[in-house]
Amino acid sequence: MNSLLNVARILLAALREIFDEAPYSRFLRREQMESSPQAYSAFCREREAWAARRPRCC
Amino acid sequence: MTTKTILTYLIWLAVAVGGVIAVGVVAIHRGEPINALWLVVAATCCYALGYRFYSRFIAAKILVVDALRATPAERLENGRDFLVTNKWVVFGHHFAAIAGPGPLVGPVLAAQFGYLPGTLWIVTGAVLAGCVQDFVILLFSVRRDGKSLTEMAKEETGRVGGVVAYSAVIVILVILLAVIALVVVNALKSSPWGTFTIAMTIPIALLMGVYLRRIRPGKVLEASILGFVLVMLAIWGGRWVSQDPSLAQTFTLSAAALAILIILYGFAASALPVWLLLAPRDYLSTFVKLGTIALLGLGIVVFRPVLHMPALTRFVDGTGPVFAGKIFPFAFITIACGAVSGFHSLISSGTTPKLIARETQTRMVGYGAMLAESAVAVMAVIAACVLQPGVYFAINSPAGIVGQAPEVAAATISGWGFPVTAPEMQALARAVGEETLYNRTGGAPAFAVGMANIFSNSLGGQALMAIWYHFAIMFEALFILTVLDAGTRVARFMIQDALAHVYPPLGRTSWYPSILSTSGLVVAAWGYFLWQGVKDPLGGINSLWPLFGIANQLLATVALCVATTIIIKMHRAKYALVTLVPLTWLVAVTFAGSWHKVLDPDPRVGFLAQAKALGAAPFTHATARLIFNNRLDALVTAALVVMVTLVVVESARVWIGVLSGKREARVREAPFVMTRLATEEHR
Structure with a gap:
């Protein structure tokens, strides 16, 4: 049961990383901000430059 | 020897025996249809053995992966690019980045040779070449503060390597974007x-x-x-x-109208601030992609479909309707992603090395994620081969080969020994909610029909066949369009970076004249090839997909040259065959493929022969354009070969110099720093 829970936790962590939820949490911590439309806009602006240069494979 | 050790030996012996039996069945079986599960077992056993033994050998003997050496994610951690991340999270991230439309489209097209050549190449290519490339490039990038392939090529093999790697990436991006856009056009037309x-x-x-x-x-x-x-x-x-x-x-919409819309979309996505649209679409596409791959894998294992395509078809002789060319080298060029893809080396030297917490994890992320991509390619082979061969060829053959009228096309395909009738195709088209399924070249519709076939046999029956078909088409088109807009922006940034050396303002990513001109340049380049594909009487895929395969494999050649150079400089020359064998194979395949595509006297294969044949026909405006296009394709192929030849020669000079002691064997690794993570783990 414990190992199943562990797998689910890791899967969720991977999905949160892939879908940028974890980077957003880190951004909030780093900037000491609360989640808000303004904070998310700031995160998106920071993320845009990084994401735009990230190659996506064929 | 403990009981546990004996048990471990027995388990691996069972995996090896199971693998030998499954590969044997897949390779020797002829005549009756074969269950897809044999392919799954064969691939799974080979992957398990490759991962457990071969990747471990590479990690221990060649790369000497060091668990105590701090990675750039730890040393340079900034909470943005560089970040210590859980290994499974990095694995998921890396897999999501490397899994694109390639492993789905290539195997479907190569199924014209039968299920056997594609399956064998996907499995052996991945275990011995693709995974090795991804793994070693990832580790070498980790040891160089996450440097890119082009930077490593410049530092380790010389300036030529850097310039060629940069040019190859641009050419690959242009051809890739054109060919995947063509796949979408052919899937959505009418x-x-x-x-x-x-x-x-x-x-x-x-x-x-x-x-x-x-x-x-x-x-x-x-x-x-x-x-x-x-x-x-x-x-x-x-x-x-x-x-x-x-x-x-x-x-x-017609193919031409769809092509124009996609070109406009690509330009808007690159040049305009439309992130409100693009970022959510990217998330949605990733969500659908990961879900569909998992669903398809589960469906194949649970429903165990039967493959109707023979192991080998008559088209191994090079006369295939999907694309022209013999099994060697074209099967190995058509399937790039899924076996070995040069593009992966860009991901392995891009985001991923900046997230790896420990050097030891590069094996699981680099080698392991490529195995997962290879498994996706095997699924694509299965999806294509569950179709009756006559149906497969009716969907994938261009009108220029089989004829426009349904009865004529069905008669032509039946004449090849793959029976199909016009009413049968009409009934299938109606079942999936389409007017017609003839001449749907590009692989996506055949994959969608195959996937719908697998699921509709159990989930919802024939009543849901149309929903499954359009789900698969939506899934492919959605993530191809995401690759299209992301690829256009990446190419635009690369060109802006290069132009900044000529005129600095051109490098400013916020300066609109530069944004518009470079976006226009990139979109015009792939848009030209897309238009060429749409207007090609042979369907476009015949010329563009091999061109893309050659370009992609040539980039893998550059990556393996860099890897071999570093291995030799690390004084591990006696193990250099690990990268040298795949490198030699890729040189043989890509150079042979390029020779055929440029100089083969068969007009269906050789660009110049086709230009000559068109020149002999009555002159029209359309033939003049086709002649020009064929000559342009020949020129692009030849230019790629010349560039990669320069890298191979340059690398060989470095190898000879180092091995003969005339050149200093200096590797450009970041200095060793002891990791803190190991002590934290032991606390």
Whole structure:
């Protein structure tokens, strides 16, 4: 049961990383901000430059 | 020897025996249809053995992976690019980045040779070449502070290597974007249902954008689930649209109209600030992609479909209708992603090395994620080969080969020994909600019919066949369009970086004259090849997919040259065969493929022969353009070969110099720093 829970936790962590939820949490911590439309806009602006240069494979 | 050790030996012996039996059945079986599970067992056993023994050997003997050496994620951690991350999270991230349309499209096209050549190449190519490339490049990048392939090529093999790697990436991007756009065009042409579904992803993505920015900031998984539900509703609504005469007419578009729309979309996505649309679409596409791959894998294991395609078809002789060319080298060029893909080396030396916490994890992420991609390619082979061969060839053969009229096409294909009738194709088209399935070249429709076939046999029966088909088309088109807009922007940035050396303002990513001109340049380049494919009487895939395969494999050649150079400089020359064998194979395959594509006297294979044949026909404006296009394709292929030859020669000079002691064997690794993570783990 414990190992199943562990797998689910890791899967969720991977999905949160892939879908940028974890980077957003880190951004909030780093900037000491609360989640808000303004904070998310700031995160998106920071993320845009990084994401735009990230190659996506064929 | 303990009981545990004996048990471990016995388990691995069982895996090896199981693998030998399964590969034997897959390779020797002839005549009757074979169950797809044999392919799954063969691949799984080979992957397990490759990972457990071969990758471990490479890690221990060649790379000497060091668990105590701090990675750039630890040393340079900044909470943005460089970040110590859980190894499974990095694995998921890396897999999501390397898994694109290639492993789905290439194997479907190569199925014209039968299920055997593609399957064997995907499995052996991945275990011995693709995974090795991804793994070693990832580790070498980790040891160089996450440097890119082009930077490593410049530092380790010389300036030529850097310039060639840079040029090869640009050419690959242009050809890749053109060919995947052509796949979407061929999947959506004259399909109101498919076109409506894809059109609906635009308002759905905008809605997701508003949800993310205003209602629940940052809750991407929630927004993606919401978007997915809405996309499913759009697929369901597509049937209604396709049955309404006026709406169906609105969404029934020709190949040329779709090509123009995609070109405009690509330009807008690159040049305009449309992130409210693009970022949510990217999330939605990733969500659908990962879900569909998991669903397809589960479906194949649970439903155990039967393969109707023979192990080998008569088209191994090079006369295939899907693309022309013999099994060697064309099977190995057509399937790049899934076996070995040069493009992966860009991901392995891009985001991933900056997230790896320990050197030891590069094996699981680099080698392991490529195995997962290879498994996706095996699934694509299965999806294509569950179709009756006559149906497969009717979908994938261009009108220029089999004829425009359904009866003529069916008679031509039946004449090859793959029986199919016009009423049978009509019934299938009706079952999937399309007017026709003839001449749907590009691989995506055949994959969608195969996937619908697998699921409709159990889940919902024939009644849901059309929904499954359009789900698969939506899934492919959605993530191809995401690759298209992301690729256009990446190419634009690369060109801006290069132009900055000539005129600094051109490098400014916020300066609109530069944004517009470089976006226009990139879109014009791939748009030209897309238009060429749309207007090609042989369907476009015949010329563009091999060109893409050659370009991609040539980039793998550059990556393996860099890897071999570093291995030799590390004084591990006696193990250099690990990268040298795949490198030699790729040189043989790509150079032979290029020779055929440029100089083969058969007009269906050789670009110049086709130009000559067209020149002998009555002159029209269209033939003049076709002649020019063929000569241009020949020139691009030749230029790629010349560039890669320069890298191979340059690398060989470095190897000889180092081995003969005339050149210093200096590797450009970051200095060793002891990791803190190991002590933290032991506390």
